[in-house]
């Protein structure tokens with residue numbers, strides 16, 4: 001095997017990234033080396049690329065970017081027993097501590113001391129990635145690599161959308177980036193009655209329609225609160241899945257959710273948000289649920305079963321490019337005229 005590999009690296013403080021030749025990672029006893037088939041760009045990668053406030057506080061360059069991938073194991077560490085060369089895998093990107101209260105009680109996705117591949121240590125925008133064996137997830141051969149590499153973000157959507165009972169219920173998804181689009185698909189196949197998809201970009205609303213939304217609403221053209229209330233006989237929706245992190249969207253959700261309804265919050269606001277807790281939450285008996293990551297590995301089982309049998313996410317993959325075209329890819333993401341972008345190292 002060659003000793004160097006191509007990788008997309010956050011090479012220095014500030015905006016941008018660079019393709020570099022790096023040493024192929026050495027393995028610890030419980031690691032495996034995966035030859036990456038494809039990777040996908042996530043909102044997190046864009047934050048790191050653009051170097052926003054969060055990235056500046058967290059990232060210590062140089063670090064290989066990327067945490068969504070599919071590939072084959074090419075080498076296993078000396079203590080690895082249950083994984084073999086050739087295994088077709090993807091990975092959970094959160095490395096949990098295994099020692100805290102949450103980890104010890106089976107809730108590792110909210111571990112109090114976790115790190116993330118592609119954020120805190122080298123990730124998968126490269127020809128090879130080192131993965132701890134406990135982070136591996138075996139992929140069914142039926143699932144193509146372009147879909148398999150998306151199990152991490154689809155898992156976010158599955159966890160958020162199934163945080164309340166949605167079958168036969170009216171659902172509103174605010175924010176139709178990739179995870180919002182996946183959420184529309186999940187709500188559709190799990191039997192939501194009506195699905196309202198809200199976004200300011202028509203390109204994404206078109207994909208939301210293909211993923212099964214009943215109605216799409218662009219707040220730049222129509223008031224989502226009025227539209228949803230009109231369409232539901234004044235009742236509003238049972239469940240809101242907030243994927244945008246936009247303050248206005250949260251207020252749309254609070255105003256359209258029924259009394260006793262449920263709001264799953266996954267989108268990350270850049271600033272603090274002021275709520276009228278008395279009238280918008282407490283007197284309405286609304287539940288606000290913070291959603292992060294995926295249950296390890298309960299959500300993975302569910303996500304795999306959905307992808308294998310009933311959930312078709314191909315409409316969300318809008319671009320497929322070479323790793324070297326990363327600048328074009330990040331430019332397209334910033335324009336909002338895309339679903340998910342797949343990169344081939």
Ligand SMILES: [Zn+2]
Nearest residue numbers: 042044068153
């Ligand atoms: Zn991601």
Ligand SMILES: [Zn+2]
Nearest residue numbers: 097100103111
């Ligand atoms: Zn922990």
